Amino acid sequence: MSDSPAEISGSGFPLTAPSSSQLQQLVEKLTPEQHHVTQKSGTEAPFCGGHLAEKSAGVYGCVVCRLPLFRSSDKFDSGTGWPSFFDTYDAQHVTRKSDASGGMVRTEITCGRCDAHLGHEFSDGPPPTGIRHCLNSLALHFWAEGEAIPLEIPLEIPREIPREIPREIPREIPREIPRAISDATDAPATPDADLAIAWFGGG
């Protein structure tokens, strides 16, 4: 039995990693491009990302688990073609790892909750931090100022691409009660209909 409480960041967000099934549910909602970047450490082409030119006030979060990562007030034009931030929303929300791929040693940054690949960190940023967090737009979700940022991992998040609502909605949700459960519990074996008759008959 563990007595360590769920880790909460300084800004009040739970940092407990999603379970493997939860992560699978989240990853299934990603576009192939978002999947490539966040789950395979991919890098989007420069000057193409959807958040590069974003100037609105708001917060940028992990596209996979929606943990807030960066503020628009810390965004700056680095000239690199990737969205760049000189500070994090909360230092605990971004994890740093040494990355020796690509023939050089860089510092990879990943989501502090779900470990999604975000981009890299460099030491040539502007004051006051001198840090340049170089992001893939595809790894980010943007909340405009005033939009609610979920504290917990939203496990029923809509896709980024609008989906058509299926025209045919099943009339009934199948309710199959496994026999083994009925046999194993004290539940009365009578069907619901009989129970209803008994109820009305008794009144």
Ligand SMILES: [Zn+2]
């Ligand atoms: Zn995440």
